Amino acid sequence: AGVQLADPALAEATADGLKRVEDLLHREVQGDYRFVTETSLHLIDAGGKRFRPLFTLLAAQVGPHPERDDVITAAAVVELIHLATLYHDDVMDAATMRRGAESANSRWDNSVAILTGDFLFAHASRLVADLGPDAVRIIAETFAELVTGQMRETRGPRADDDPVAHYLRVVGEKTGSLIATSGRYGGMYSGASPEHVEALRRFGEIIGTAFQISDDIIDIASPADDSGKTPGTDLREGVHTLPMLYALREEGPEHARLHALLSRPLTDDAEVDEALGLLRAGNGIAEARRTVAGYAEEARKELAQLPPCAAIDALSTLVDYTVERTG
Ligand code: FPP
Ligand code: MG
Ligand code: MG
Numbered sequence: 455a456g457v458q459l460a461d462p463a464l465a466e467a468t469a470d471g472l473k474r475v476e477d478l479l480h481r482e483v484q485g486d487y488r489f490v491t492e493t494s495l496h497l498i499d500a501g502g503k504r505f506r507p508l509f510t511l512l513a514a515q516v517g518p519h520p521e522r523d524d525v526i527t528a529a530a531v532v533e534l535i536h537l538a539t540l541y542h543d544d545v546m547d548a549a550t551m552r553r554g555a556e557s558a559n560s561r562w563d564n565s566v567a568i569l570t571g572d573f574l575f576a577h578a579s580r581l582v583a584d585l586g587p588d589a590v591r592i593i594a595e596t597f598a599e600l601v602t603g604q605m606r607e608t609r610g611p612r613a614d615d616d617p618v619a620h621y622l623r624v625v626g627e628k629t630g631s632l633i634a635t636s637g638r639y640g641g642m643y644s645g646a647s648p649e650h651v652e653a654l655r656r657f658g659e660i661i662g663t664a665f666q667i668s669d670d671i672i673d674i675a676s677p678a679d680d681s682g683k684t685p686g687t688d689l690r691e692g693v694h695t696l697p698m699l700y701a702l703r704e705e706g707p708e709h710a711r712l713h714a715l716l717s718r719p720l721t722d723d724a725e726v727d728e729a730l731g732l733l734r735a736g737n738g739i740a741e742a743r744r745t746v747a748g749y750a751e752e753a754r755k756e757l758a759q760l761p762p763c764a765a766i767d768a769l770s771t772l773v774d775y776t777v778e779r780t781g
Contacts, residue, residue: 456503457775459768464515468768471511471526472504478530482577493558493570497537500553505665506532506636509772513640513654515765520644527584528639531593534578536632539600541571546608547691554682585643596635603627607693617699625666625696626659633662653759657769660756664749664776670695671742672781674733680781686726692719696745701738712736750777 459465483494507529514520543549544557545564551557559567582589603624611620637658641651672681673688674697688695694702698716701709715729733739750773757766 457505457508457771459771461764461767464512464764464768467515467520468508468511471514471521471529472507474526475504475507475511475529475533478526478581479533482530482534482581483574490570490573493562493566494537494574496555496558496561496570497540497553500555502533502537502553504533505772506536506633509633509636509658509661509769510640512765512768512772513637513646513658514644515763515768516641516650516654516760517644517646522643522645524585524643525640527581528589528643529636531578531582531585531589532632532636532639534574534581535593535597535600538571538574538578539604539632541567541574543604546604547687549684549687551678551682551684554679585639588642589639592635592638596631599627599631600629603629603631610694617694618696621694621696621699622663625670626663629666629669630659630662633665634659650760653756657753657756660749660753661773661776664746664753664773667696667742667746667749668776668779671697671739671746672779674698674730675739676780682781686720686730689716689720689726689729695742697733697738697742699738700741701733701736704736704738709736746777750774 459468479498483491483498485491510525510529510532514525540552541558544552545559545567549557550560558570582593607624607628611617634655637654638651641654646654670688673683673685673695676685678685694716701712702716712729712732715725720726720729753773754770757769760766
């Protein structure tokens with residue numbers, strides 16, 4: 455259930471680019487200790503959507519040199535960083551499933567998952583050096599932002615924070631930042647103008663935020679076989695996502711049970727199911743979908759800043775995918 459591009463020439467070019475990215479990912483994790491290659495390939499080969507490298511490749515269509523090796527390197531760098539964070543994220547979220555397979559922490563243990571994340575991060579760093587100091591600085595800043603968002607999520611909002619504003623900030627940092635850099639890199643390494651690179655960065659930040667909100671809706675609304683993850687993970691972690699925050703805004707006795715359930719991390723399967731049932735029956739999911747649609751509209755405005763090219767329609771398809779995805 456990936457992104458389907460309508461333009462056949464562009465579909466072929468991106469399929470070819472993604473194949474080059476795939477080869478690079480596989481080459482990069484070869485080493486003299488087979489076990490770490492195996493644990494790295496565990497998620498690489500679990501069949502992710504490759505949303506970030508795809509976006510880098512499409513963004514590169516805006517510049518005059520979309521087929522440069524640097525574009526492929528940049529696309530591999532963002533995917534490696536993303537994969538590294540997933541290994542760590544599944545430890546922090548105590549997640550047992552990822553991309554329809556056992557998570558690494560569940561198949562092996564937390565130490566193996568953490569070290570595999572570090573290994574992938576090391577290889578992303580090695581590769582990004584080939585792109586030069588600007589790329590290194592950008593990815594370092596992106597990574598710091600992503601970790602800051604994760605830290606902010608872990609700590610939760612303070613008493614005087616607006617919980618929705620806190621959530622949107624976390625999502626912009628932990629997910630928007632890397633997707634923004636994916637677009638920025640695509641523009642930069644295909645030789646796009648600074649204004650176009652900046653529009654691609656902003657577009658990425660916006661669809662990245664929408665992408666994560668969709669992900670948080672999926673955690674509540676979709677069955678496991680669609681999402682490849684265990685539904686209700688956020689409830690178990692006690693993380694309040696946007697559909698929950700909207701549901702919690704509703705007052706009245708019929709909502710008292712939901713307030714009680716969401717007041718602490720849930721450990722009991724029956725309580726998770728009960729909370730999922732209440733959330734699915736309420737208005738929070740529909741309201742969060744409206745927020746995603748608002749971001750989609752903002753993202754399309756950024757596309758109007760770009761020169762007319764085949765990539766615009768494809769980037770618009772990415773927006774559709776972000777809004778409509780169920781897994
Ligand atoms: C997914 O969120 C998590 C992120 C986008 C970022 C996680 C960041 C880190 C783990 C920082 C540290 C990383 C390294 C390599 C040092 P989610 O849990 O809401 O999404 P999910 O549904 O895909 O699990
Ligand atoms: Mg997680
Ligand atoms: Mg998480």
